[in-house]
Every structure is written in C-alpha cells, then in structure tokens.
Amino acid sequence: MTSATPPVPGGSDPAELDQDPGATLTPGFRGRARPEGVTLPPGQYAEEGFPVLSAGPTPNVSPATWSFAVTNEAGATKSWTWAELMALPQEAPTVDIHCVTRWSKFGTRWRGVSLDVLLAEVExxxxxxxxxxxxxxxxxxxxxxxxxxxxxIAHTFDGAPLHPEHGGPARLLVPHLYFWKSAKWVRSLTLMPTDRPGFWEKLGYHDLGDPWREQRYQGD
Amino acid sequence: MTEAEARGARLGDRYAVPSGWQVATLVGRRAESASAATLVLDVQGWPGHLAGQHLDLRLTAPDGYRAERSYSLASGPAEPGTGRVEVTVQRVRDGEVSPYLVDQFPLGSAIEVRGPIGGWFVWDPVRDAGTPVLLVAGGSGLVPVMAMVRARREAGDRTPFRLIYSVRTPEDRLYTDELERLAARGDGFDASTIFTRAVSLTALRGPRRLTDSELASWGWPAELEPRVYICGPTGFVEAVSRMVVAQGHDPARVRTERFGPAAG
Known part of the structure; x- marks a missing residue:
C-alpha cells in the first residue's frame, strides 16, 4: 500500500473525501465534461444510445397471442388482449430512464396505458x-x-412499435426506478400482501431500486 | 426464473453485495492486446467471488466528480482473504473511464471498489460440474467467460467445456497463449477462435461472422442439454442466442450478458 488512504470499513466517508478527493483517489482522473441542463442521479452517466440488457435470449412474442393479466391476492384474474389494451386510454409520457449499469437517458418518448387505468377496478x-x-x-x-x-404498459418508443430487444411488443415502464424494474415482454402482475424478491432481486439487487438514493443492491 | 422459483428464501447470503465502497490498490498491470490491459487489484478483505461476477470501480476527479463502472472479474474464484482480483479493461475510444484505466492509472495508487456483484451469469465448479458448457464470447465478452475457464482449471475440474471466441482481428485477441496452453492439456477444454474483420495471410477461413454451421460443429448438440453462456456486444449476443435457440437449445439454459454501446 502506497496510498495515504486506509481502507474504511463499511465504505468511504464522503465528508473526508470531499476535502481533497483527487489527492488520494485515482490520481489524474478528470472525467468527461459534466452534462449541462440535466441532473444525473449519483453514479450515473448520460447515454445517447439505448443499450440492451437481458438475462437470456429475446423471446418472440406476437401481439396476436399477447395478453396481460392482473391477479389479486384472492386469486381473481383480470386480463387484456392486445386489442383490448389498444382500446384503452393512451398516454404519451416523456421521461428520463436510469439503468443500474450506470447509463441514464434523458427525454425518452413512450406511448402506452397507465397502470392507474389497468388497476382501477382491481380489488x-x-x-x-x-x-x-x-x-x-x-x-x-x-x-x-x-x-x-x-x-x-408501454408499446411504442420514439414513435415506433417497441423493438423486441427493448421488450416489445410491450414492457412495463416505471421510469422513477432503476430500469430493471421496467420488465420487458410483460405479461402478468400478481398482487402480494408481503414482498418477495424477483429475478435480479434474488441475485442481490435492491427491492425498490430508487436511483436518486442509489439503491442498486440489497442493503443500499 | 419462474414465479414459483421466486418464492421462499432469498439467496442473498450467496449473492449479497458487500455494502459500501472499499479502497483497493493497483499492484500490477499487464497488456493483453494493443487496446486492453489486465489490472491486478489488492482488495483487503475481498470476500471471494464466483466466475462470471463483476465488480464496480469508482473514480474520483479533483473536483469531487465521481464516475462508476462495472468490470467483469477475469481471475478465477479467489478464496476469501487472498485479496487479489483481476479485471481486464478494453479501451473504448473516447471513453470516459477505460482509456484512463488502461493507459494512465498509476501503479500503487488507490481506487474504490465494490463487489462481487451478479449471480446469474456465473459458473460454479462446485454447483455446476458435470453438465457440458458452451461458452460463446464476442470481443471483450471473453473476460467473464475466461474466469469460468480459469475456475474449471483451478478446481481441477473436467467438465466438458467448449469455447467459441469471435474477435475482430488476431491482434485484438485476449489471453492467447493461456487459451492455447489450456486447450493443449486434452482434459476436455476446446477453444475455437474466429476473426470477423481481418485474418492472417495463411488463414483457412476468411474474416466473417460466426455462422450457424460453425456454431453447430464447434458447440454442443442441444440433445446434450449443455449450459450455454453468451457474452459480448448486444448485436453479437442477439445473433448468437437466436442461432442457439433455433438449434434446439432450451432458452432457460441460455444465459447472456450484453455490453451495450457503453460510454466506456
């Protein structure tokens, strides 16, 4: 160890680092010009493209056979076909999205049906x-x-049908949480009285995933 | 991956990410190609990791600005307490972090790390031995896959492994000598390398992308029900996973890791 900074159990102390962070950590690192006019959540960078992250092969899902089902804790199910989804009131949110792999993309334009509409009559x-x-x-x-x-439930991105790589024909869109919560190829929503971990959450990722509180991993 | 599997106990003990950042020291750097280097980091109290996991690095600029990036661990599963881990970093042109790490980050200096992270794209010689493995890597997607190859070797495991490695040119190859040595041992590890942009003058195969028939002949037939790991740029992973599934492999046995058009 030639560094003057000892390892800090339980993480570094921001107050201490803020005094002269560059002197002990990553000397010579300056980083990019900081983005203007936008606020990045901690640890994120601005991305112009639209990276793809999935745990397995992209499934082929046809709107002809697509459906979305909501099941409540009593086991009652309500479901919508593609045509029924399209017949519901549509919204066109423009939102910032934040991926846990550290990219953020500003001003993405979507079209879809609010969960407020889909869940309104669910007991x-x-x-x-x-x-x-x-x-x-x-x-x-x-x-x-x-x-x-x-x-x-979003089916259109930037004016075009959502590409299968990005979750088409339809994905969940929950832009205020890290983007793994915005499940691609969405087909069901099951209501639960107590929380249980999903796929990435079982593998150590956070149950809520608020990018502004940098809740990447369980315990953050 | 099913709803039923999500029920019950959290695997958190196994996959929990150590909380907070800790300070590591750069104790070694090896050039792997003209544009990639392996960084050897000394991390006191590193809890050990599984092959295929990654770590997060946090860099701090003089004005307090911080950049964080994830890098795949290249070294095999370290025993807790050894404190040495390796990451291989590919320089991304105009990248914010990777050119600094490959070319500038001085030996002996400090960097913050967090990890290990990820429990899906992993191969564990204890849990997964015996089932044939097909590894398909594109470019620097070789790094987590190499950790699996090293884990197998370190464990003295003889699980049949086949690696298909797609890379732009011979000069871009990573771990070339080590892969040749491992394949020459004749203990059930085979590696095939293809070049997509340029080949040597004596090459029998022109530069082109991996074909369906190459995947079929260098990989495993679906009937063997191998575990399949595909890692690389998104386009590569999409193309290969489509081929793999079309050849009859169950998508549930196919694990992917994609490097998006990251800002490096």
Missing part, C-alpha cells in the same frame, strides 16, 4: 406486486410505485 389491499414476463423474468415493486401516474 386488492396488497402493498406489493410481482411482475412477470414472457421468457420467465420477474421483478417485484411496491404497489405505491405503480399508481399515481408513475407506471405504464
């Missing part, structure tokens, strides 16, 4: 939901993060 007192996808992916979210104009 439930559950506080949590498990979202399921074609291909077997799952992710858990609090119901409070799906309601109140914060979440959509």
């Amino acid at each position: 439930s007192t559950a506080d949590f939901a498990m979202v399921g996808s074609y291909g077997g992916y799952t992710t858990n979210l609090p119901v409070a993060d799906l309601l109140g104009g914060k979440a959509w």
Whole structure:
C-alpha cells in the first residue's frame, strides 16, 4: 500500500473525501465534461444510445397471442388482449430512464396505458406486486410505485412499435426506478400482501431500486 | 426464473453485495492486446467471488466528480482473504473511464471498489460440474467467460467445456497463449477462435461472422442439454442466442450478458 488512504470499513466517508478527493483517489482522473441542463442521479452517466440488457435470449412474442393479466391476492384474474389494451386510454409520457449499469437517458418518448387505468377496478389491499414476463423474468415493486401516474404498459418508443430487444411488443415502464424494474415482454402482475424478491432481486439487487438514493443492491 | 422459483428464501447470503465502497490498490498491470490491459487489484478483505461476477470501480476527479463502472472479474474464484482480483479493461475510444484505466492509472495508487456483484451469469465448479458448457464470447465478452475457464482449471475440474471466441482481428485477441496452453492439456477444454474483420495471410477461413454451421460443429448438440453462456456486444449476443435457440437449445439454459454501446 502506497496510498495515504486506509481502507474504511463499511465504505468511504464522503465528508473526508470531499476535502481533497483527487489527492488520494485515482490520481489524474478528470472525467468527461459534466452534462449541462440535466441532473444525473449519483453514479450515473448520460447515454445517447439505448443499450440492451437481458438475462437470456429475446423471446418472440406476437401481439396476436399477447395478453396481460392482473391477479389479486384472492386469486381473481383480470386480463387484456392486445386489442383490448389498444382500446384503452393512451398516454404519451416523456421521461428520463436510469439503468443500474450506470447509463441514464434523458427525454425518452413512450406511448402506452397507465397502470392507474389497468388497476382501477382491481380489488386488492396488497402493498406489493410481482411482475412477470414472457421468457420467465420477474421483478417485484411496491404497489405505491405503480399508481399515481408513475407506471405504464408501454408499446411504442420514439414513435415506433417497441423493438423486441427493448421488450416489445410491450414492457412495463416505471421510469422513477432503476430500469430493471421496467420488465420487458410483460405479461402478468400478481398482487402480494408481503414482498418477495424477483429475478435480479434474488441475485442481490435492491427491492425498490430508487436511483436518486442509489439503491442498486440489497442493503443500499 | 419462474414465479414459483421466486418464492421462499432469498439467496442473498450467496449473492449479497458487500455494502459500501472499499479502497483497493493497483499492484500490477499487464497488456493483453494493443487496446486492453489486465489490472491486478489488492482488495483487503475481498470476500471471494464466483466466475462470471463483476465488480464496480469508482473514480474520483479533483473536483469531487465521481464516475462508476462495472468490470467483469477475469481471475478465477479467489478464496476469501487472498485479496487479489483481476479485471481486464478494453479501451473504448473516447471513453470516459477505460482509456484512463488502461493507459494512465498509476501503479500503487488507490481506487474504490465494490463487489462481487451478479449471480446469474456465473459458473460454479462446485454447483455446476458435470453438465457440458458452451461458452460463446464476442470481443471483450471473453473476460467473464475466461474466469469460468480459469475456475474449471483451478478446481481441477473436467467438465466438458467448449469455447467459441469471435474477435475482430488476431491482434485484438485476449489471453492467447493461456487459451492455447489450456486447450493443449486434452482434459476436455476446446477453444475455437474466429476473426470477423481481418485474418492472417495463411488463414483457412476468411474474416466473417460466426455462422450457424460453425456454431453447430464447434458447440454442443442441444440433445446434450449443455449450459450455454453468451457474452459480448448486444448485436453479437442477439445473433448468437437466436442461432442457439433455433438449434434446439432450451432458452432457460441460455444465459447472456450484453455490453451495450457503453460510454466506456
């Protein structure tokens, strides 16, 4: 060890680092010009492209056979076909998205149906939901993060049908949480009285995933 | 991956990410190609890792600005307490972090690390031995896959492994000598390398992308039900995973890791 900075158990002390961070850590590193006019959550960088991250092969899902089902804690199910989804009131949110792999993309334009519409008539007192996808992916979210104009079933990105690599024909869109919560190829939502971990959450990722609190991993 | 599997106990003990950042020291750097280097980091109290996991690095500029990036661990599964881990970094042109790490980051200096992270794109010689493995890597997607090859070797494991490595040119290859040595041992590890942009004058195969028939002849038939790991740029992973599934492999046995058009 030639560094003057000793390892700090439980993480570094921001106050200490702020005094003269460059002197002990990564000497000579300057980084890019800081983005102007936008605020990045901690640890994120601005990305112009649209990277793809998935745990397995991209499933082929046709709108002809697509459906989306909501099941409450009593086991009652309500479902929508593609045509039924399209017949519902549509919204066109423009939102910033933040991936846990550190890219953020500003001003993305989507079209889809608000979860407020889909969940309006569902009888439930559950506080949590498990979202399921074609291909077997799952992710858990609090119901409070799906309601109140914060979440959509999105089928259109930037004016075009959502590409299969990005979750087409339809994905969940929950832009205020890290993007692994926005399940691609979405097919179901199961309401749960108690929280249970989904796919990445079982592998150590956070149950909520708020990028502004940098909740990347369990315990953050 | 099913709803049923999500029920019950969290695997958190196995996959929990150590909380907080810790300070590591750069104790070695090896050039792997003209544009990639392996960084040897001394991390006190490193808890050990599984082959295929990654770590996060955090860099701090003089004004307090911080950049964080994830890099695949290249070294095999370290025993807890050894404190040495390796990452291989490919220089991304105009990248914010990778050119600094490959060319500038001085030996002996400090960097913050967090990890290990990830529990899906992993191969564990204890848990997974015996089932044939097909590894398909594009470019620097070789790094986590190499950790699996090294884990197998370190464990003295003889699980049949086949690696198909797609890389732009012979000069871009990583771990060339080590892969040749490992394949020459005749203990069930085979490696095939293809070049997509340029080949040597004596090459029998022109520069082109991996074909369906090459994948079929250098990989495993679906009937063997191998575990399949595919890692590389998104286009590569999409193309190869489509081929793999079309050849009859169950998508549930195919694990992918994609490097998007990252800012490096």
